[in-house]
Amino acid sequence: MTPLTERPAWKALWSHFTRARDWHMRALFDADPQRAARFTIEQCGLTLDYSKNRITSQTMTLLQQLAKESDLDARITEMFAGGHINRTEDRAACHVALRNRSDEPMSIDGEDVMPRISSVLERMARFARAVRSGDWLGYTNQPITDIVNIGIGGSDLGSLMVCQALKAFSHPRLNMHFISNVDSSQLKETLRRVHAQTTLFIIESKTFTTHETLTNAHTAREWFLHRAHDDRAIARHFVAVSTNGRAVAEFGIDPENMFEFWEWVGGRFSLWSAIGLPIMLYLGEQNFLKLLDGAHAMDRHFREAPPEANMPVLLALLGIWYINFFGAGSHVIAPYDQDLHRLPAFIQQLDMESNGKRTTLEGQCVEYETAPIIWGETGINGQHAFFQLLHQGTHISPIDFIASLDSHGSLPGHHEILMANMFAQAEAFMRGRNADEVIAELRAQGLDAASVRRILPFRVFDGNRPSNTLLLERLDPSCLGALIALYEHKIFVQGVIWNINSFDQWGVELGKQLASTIHAELRGTCAPQPHDASTRRLIERYLAVNAPNVPPATAQH
Numbered sequence: 001m002t003p004l005t006e007r008p009a010w011k012a013l014w015s016h017f018t019r020a021r022d023w024h025m026r027a028l029f030d031a032d033p034q035r036a037a038r039f040t041i042e043q044c045g046l047t048l049d050y051s052k053n054r055i056t057s058q059t060m061t062l063l064q065q066l067a068k069e070s071d072l073d074a075r076i077t078e079m080f081a082g083g084h085i086n087r088t089e090d091r092a093a094c095h096v097a098l099r100n101r102s103d104e105p106m107s108i109d110g111e112d113v114m115p116r117i118s119s120v121l122e123r124m125a126r127f128a129r130a131v132r133s134g135d136w137l138g139y140t141n142q143p144i145t146d147i148v149n150i151g152i153g154g155s156d157l158g159s160l161m162v163c164q165a166l167k168a169f170s171h172p173r174l175n176m177h178f179i180s181n182v183d184s185s186q187l188k189e190t191l192r193r194v195h196a197q198t199t200l201f202i203i204e205s206k207t208f209t210t211h212e213t214l215t216n217a218h219t220a221r222e223w224f225l226h227r228a229h230d231d232r233a234i235a236r237h238f239v240a241v242s243t244n245g246r247a248v249a250e251f252g253i254d255p256e257n258m259f260e261f262w263e264w265v266g267g268r269f270s271l272w273s274a275i276g277l278p279i280m281l282y283l284g285e286q287n288f289l290k291l292l293d294g295a296h297a298m299d300r301h302f303r304e305a306p307p308e309a310n311m312p313v314l315l316a317l318l319g320i321w322y323i324n325f326f327g328a329g330s331h332v333i334a335p336y337d338q339d340l341h342r343l344p345a346f347i348q349q350l351d352m353e354s355n356g357k358r359t360t361l362e363g364q365c366v367e368y369e370t371a372p373i374i375w376g377e378t379g380i381n382g383q384h385a386f387f388q389l390l391h392q393g394t395h396i397s398p399i400d401f402i403a404s405l406d407s408h409g410s411l412p413g414h415h416e417i418l419m420a421n422m423f424a425q426a427e428a429f430m431r432g433r434n435a436d437e438v439i440a441e442l443r444a445q446g447l448d449a450a451s452v453r454r455i456l457p458f459r460v461f462d463g464n465r466p467s468n469t470l471l472l473e474r475l476d477p478s479c480l481g482a483l484i485a486l487y488e489h490k491i492f493v494q495g496v497i498w499n500i501n502s503f504d505q506w507g508v509e510l511g512k513q514l515a516s517t518i519h520a521e522l523r524g525t526c527a528p529q530p531h532d533a534s535t536r537r538l539i540e541r542y543l544a545v546n547a548p549n550v551p552p553a554t555a556q557h
């Protein structure tokens, strides 16, 4: 593979950029009445308007050429064929198989995985039907009212985000709770609100070794047994989702109550697997299947559409344009929908854990920027908090505005205010406000010439700040499935262009290893270990307030 910086399209883009960096989007809109139509694409219930970007048709052609020179087609084919695209862990990353709603087989390591996927889906559906109908009874023969999901990262964020986004479709008897933080306040607060007789705990962990999840799970089990006084009751109240059957059994969960998934499903791509059990319980089998349908529709589009009409490819290329040419170090996700309030956090993990890498597939250090910092918040709240920097600060941070066209039961008058604000913000970021406009406005308010001169520099907005607007037909399972798959594929395309592995996450390992050593020191089960002076002092400061649980005399060295 030719290194990215030596690909002809990369070089052509740099020369194009020397002109493009001075364009103003206002002028681009004025020069081309068809611009909005030209740069809008509709697919799978989503409309993407990407006309408010610092691009022309030539920019997009060059970016598409870059994708071609990066062998994107072949890499997409490899992903759908179950190839080992997760090179460093030598395994497939084939979450698309989980939502393969066609009759086509999908093969991974020589095995058609569709029968296994269908059989787990069927088990999940049977279980969900029993819980939702009230047939699944707790140890005092009462139906389940509360579901507590214990997991973290990919074993938390996807289900949490989807359950909150689609709560309008939820079962009226069921309350969902998500516990991820090992800080006990989250667990304590939840346990205060539920009753052991009517609570189902789902322990979700791909590895079933994650310290935070297992600690929370053990505490939840103790809490439960303290009330049920009978180990046999566990089977009615604890289920697990994992790839690690042995560890699940060691924890004490009946293998009958374990829903499996597989190594070739990455944690952050796993909500389509049994990790989506909380979604199926809360929203029902049909809605879970519609979520898969929406994602599958996006998969087909991604696989079949040419780059110039391919939504994930277009989003990815726009990102490359800003990150690698304009030097944009961050990207904002701004949903104008309260129910999507965890979407920024979900996409943050998806993108930053996937493409926060600096080593090419050949093991060389990259010579260009990779993933941006993803951040965000519901747009309407962001407007009154951090948008000031986005409008007039010194950083360029492209924004994805996301909203649903349908007001899904909004109170009268609210949805149009929300949408008016979103459209207005995107317009303001693009247009800005020039000196002539500010002068005219201030004079109209009756300000004298000297006051206008004084205040003018502060009131001018350069504008020219890029954004995409993504409109969902409605916030329903199918559109949400398509939206999530859109971002998954966008991230994959960027990883291909940067020639990095989007499917491993070695960077998180060091902290885990060090935490395990320090944990032993804090508990007093090992002698002080070598650390830098700062860490040593911080540990000592902590121990001065919290005596170790285990006296030093019994500490193991």
Ligand code: F6P
Pocket: 152, 153, 154, 155, 204, 205, 206, 207, 208, 209, 210, 213, 267, 268, 353, 505, 508
């Ligand atoms: O530490 C990061 C990570 O491994 C994520 O990639 C993963 O989603 C999360 O932790 C949880 O891992 P597990 O599902 O194995 O508990």
